[in-house]
Amino acid sequence: MGWKRVARIMREDNLLAVQPKAFVSTTDSEHALEVYLNLARRMQLNGIDQLWVADITYIRLQAEFVYLAVIMDGYSRMVVGWKLDRTLTSRLAVDALLQAIKLRQPPAGLAHHSDRGVQYASAEYVAILKQHGMVPSMSRPANPYDNASCESFFKTLKREEIYANEYEDLEHLHDHVEEFIERYYNQKRLHSALGYRTPDEFESQTRGKSEAELHAATVRFFAGTQQKASTALVGEGTQTPSLPHTPTRLGESMR
Numbered sequence: 001m002g003w004k005r006v007a008r009i010m011r012e013d014n015l016l017a018v019q020p021k022a023f024v025s026t027t028d029s030e031h032a033l034e035v036y037l038n039l040a041r042r043m044q045l046n047g048i049d050q051l052w053v054a055d056i057t058y059i060r061l062q063a064e065f066v067y068l069a070v071i072m073d074g075y076s077r078m079v080v081g082w083k084l085d086r087t088l089t090s091r092l093a094v095d096a097l098l099q100a101i102k103l104r105q106p107p108a109g110l111a112h113h114s115d116r117g118v119q120y121a122s123a124e125y126v127a128i129l130k131q132h133g134m135v136p137s138m139s140r141p142a143n144p145y146d147n148a149s150c151e152s153f154f155k156t157l158k159r160e161e162i163y164a165n166e167y168e169d170l171e172h173l174h175d176h177v178e179e180f181i182e183r184y185y186n187q188k189r190l191h192s193a194l195g196y197r198t199p200d201e202f203e204s205q206t207r208g209k210s211e212a213e214l215h216a217a218t219v220r221f222f223a224g225t226q227q228k229a230s231t232a233l234v235g236e237g238t239q240t241p242s243l244p245h246t247p248t249r250l251g252e253s254m255r
Helices: 003-012 090-104 123-131 144-162 170-185 199-207
Strands: 051-060 065-073 079-085 111-114 135-138 218-223 226-230
Touching (some): 051 090, 051 144, 065 144, 065 170, 079 170, 090 123, 123 135, 144 170
Antiparallel strands (some): 051 065, 065 079, 218 226
8 A cells, every 4th residue: 555545544534643752851951050161062182081971861661761871081982980770860960970080080171071951060060070170061052962972872872782672670771781881882892983993992092102192182262263272271151261372281271
């Protein structure tokens, strides 16, 4: 039966085909908390632990929705922290961040990028960033492209693991997610963005570079048609800082 005939019959019977699609919001940006300048889209990375990207997704089980927060290294695509739980609270994001900090012990000056969700703008989360010398960075409103690396990971996780299996409960899912992240995605899965290397292999090769080959990330700002470049950290808040005439190291003062 051709589609035109199907459409005619449906019109005659007053039928409408609707594709159901579950939607679960994981971002609550309607808050009065401070948001921060978007650094991620301005950065040119040259090594690991210069930019971390954070995001949250949901996973549907038979009887409930659960939530996964991840922290990813923007340079190597390595998932460095994650937390799976039933509740979408600030604690979910905080636990993923603390796991990443414990594992990596990043140097001061690392840029931490996220969306504008209340989890990442909360006082507890921002206090941890400041305590460890990290610089907050947040996406433009309703723009998923700034978190593209995390979104790509979520798509891979759901296509290659979640949709291919059934889980008895949260604990069963947790074991599978841990196996996928720690022993497959980070160690075995090849990434075209990394020259078809795994994140683990890519980081190992990066650590093998000499100090002369490794240097700070570059931050680029655009004023009209004139492009300016700096490797200095920006200040807090949403105001664009004044830029030095000569580039400085990421982490140095912009006086």
